[in-house]
Amino acid sequence: MSSTTPATPSKFRVAIVGAGLGGLLLALFLQKYSTDIDVDIYESAAKLTELGAGIGVWPRVMEVLKFLGLEDDLKEIGGAHDSTAQSVHYRKADEPKAVDIRVFAPALLTFSRSDLQAVLAKHLHTADKIVYSKRLLAYVEPEAGQLDPIVLQFKDGTTATCDLLVGSDGIRSAARRTMFNNLADAAEIRGDKEQAAKLRTMIEPVWSGQVVYRGLVPVDKLADSAHSKDLQKTLILLGKDRASLPSLSATNVHEANIDPQDIVSYPITRGKTINVAAFVNTPGAEGTTYTKAWVTESTSAEVLEKFSGWDAGVQDLFKAMDKSLSWAVHTVRGLPTYVSGRAVLIGDAAHAMTPHQGSGAGQAIEDGFILATILSHPNVTLSNLFEALKIHDGLRRPFSQGIQRRSQMTGYLYHLHRLGWEHITGEQSAAGDYPREMLGKIGDELESAMGWAINESIMDDREKALKLLEKL
Template sequence: MGGLVLGLCLKKYASDVRFDIYESAAKLTEVGAGVALSPRIWTIMQELGLEEELVKVTGAVDRAGSDLLFRKGDEAKVIDIVRFHQLHMFHRSMLQRILAEKLDATDRIHFSKRLTSYSEPTSPTEPIVLNFKDGTTATCDIVIGSDGIRSSVRRTMFANLSDESERHGRIEEASRFRAMVEPIWSGHVTYRGLVPASDLSEELRQFASTPQILCGKDRHIVLYPVSGGELVNVVSSVYTLGSGTVYDGPWVETTTSEKVAKLCEGFIPNGVALIKSMREPLCWALHTVPKLTTYIKGRSALIGDAAHAMVPFQGAGLGQAIEDGFVLANILAHSSVALANVSEALKIYDDVRRPFSQTVQQGSECTGELYQLRRAGWENISVEDSAAGRYPPELLSDFEKDAKAQMEWQYDPGASIKGDIAKVLSMLETLSAQ
């Protein structure tokens, strides 16, 4: 998805830049269900001329987006806590389809091409060589790794950084670079699935028409309609004490709605009923990328999950990939950037995007703690006491304050993506003056 947005942005802002997309799959397919775009990301969709078509596929009554309601859902009676506005929610495959259609670059998308490594050139203008699993190669001036959490670009980049540190005797630094190659388990296991609205009773359809997060101790449920209300996206997450360890089992596997419902016993009946209605739910062990010391090296750069794969609890992972592509395309389109200085230009991308996206990455973990009542004063409230309502009522107010603080960046006009672009352009003027 980050690569498609980068391609779209290059097509709009840098039509003279030739790009090729190497896709490991035999065709564009998506494993997943719903995605949500915040107002900050929606600005980019508007900039790319996608607003009208995207509004149509949401099925939302208000083109400004839908509300998302945070509720305490592990008691006998649900308690509304805080509401957020202007979120646009999609089935992931619909969003990808629209991006691919608008890109209209079938001659530039090469399928069944899984990258294994790339060679670092010895001169500023020598081509980079891409090595693929099928034994073929290709060349480019810049390589952008939008190849996911198990990124081969990240592996090559940090292996090279580690090797260079070892050659200079910086053994501890080399070890730190090596530790940034492999993803780490977050401690969360998430169960995701879709429910056809036609399968539901009228009561459940009405309940599921409100995008909401049902919060509970060490567990939470997210649900919202997608595909114009024809489907309901249902996600249940459970926390264990495994964070930072190696996950014992497949990262993704099929499960049953009955098993998932068992994990959510004690939640309000409508929430559990929607989980039981999921068709062929998938179990995901949520992994993240360590906090990287850089997103760039020479003429290579990382975007999206390759750079900052995060837990999904702010609904921000896809949005951050979109921001990466948007900012990077604006840099590459600038008149001051040429092959001879593109490595310096990529440093601007790293300076702007890495601190911001890593702050969102950390914030997503904090928001997950909040959903599961593991922060903001809830730490010592047990599962039993939470379910029985045995907790100080002011903790609900503390939850509301914390939630607003965690989500503020998505709404703050002073932290808009346009402000970031203005900063980038100013930095590029300095580059052109050098």
């Protein structure tokens, strides 16, 4: 990394823009794999601040964290008392007493986001520096074929240079904005106005139609609840829309009625705190523009009111939650490329997805793993970086966009919009008036939807990358 004495001269300089989980993991992977790549990290915030409280990690992603040598540290900060993966309990909870759907055997490791970020920062060599309060506005690339540096332009008026720009700057990525404006400008110069217009639609994120209330519940505050012990499990609670709205205008949909949809809760900080995320949905609003502030403060009373009639344990959970933040859940459209010239997008900048597979950060981590594998390969040099990045794009884009689509489909399942449930009304669902075997169908579908995260290994993709790099 930049301030250490490299064993061999630097083959190129990488600028990682954005020190979220994706950017930090990439820096760690590069530190592990390469001695001849200089890295600078630019972060817009004044210090490391992971937004949101908890994060869940499935076995496929845990494999790469173990590969980095983080296992022991992660055990120290695990969510459950015994620091092991928790079983995941899927239930239908839009009725007074929740009904079991399926239990996944110990599968999910849960963490406080700030604890996880602190572990990553601790493992970056002390000499490595993150440059804080550096908000990227745009970047300027040399003409195609030129090996001159890329120039980064920051909001404070300063500039920096690099040979490779990694945009890990999250869902509202400035790197994505520059990349897709440049691609659109090039399409216009070719006379392809339609393509140019399409490329510009890739810049802004789109609203998923959902808002999530995120809050924390100290376990002590649940002591009087009859459900106290149960609420300390990892729970994914599904429910049916109460109403469907016939037609909504694109500009005011977020003012319309909303439906409670699903709740995810799990312990963090060694079982002292429960992390809660409660989703509501505005039917028909997916893909429209959310015109209010994305993040606002809300109260536990607000959330209780939205989930009235749901399982009694859920009511106890919300009563014990002092306050919450409501977040409008946005996604990035399926990009036609993550790579242009010597710039590459990773994490939410490339593929922000709905959280229903609990995998946005996991996909950012996978991006970092494969990208670092590629960049550190001896065959990769400054002059063939673009070809090397194409290998990353070929492996990571189809996979991560597949998870993006799966997340959307899993969301429809959580709202009970699939597998025959679309014919059951909200009232019937809340009254328990549906054939019981329909629960089994959801369980089977969930197992098939999440199988990749539990049973598959990313090492297969690493092998593919290494084979392709041999031919570079």
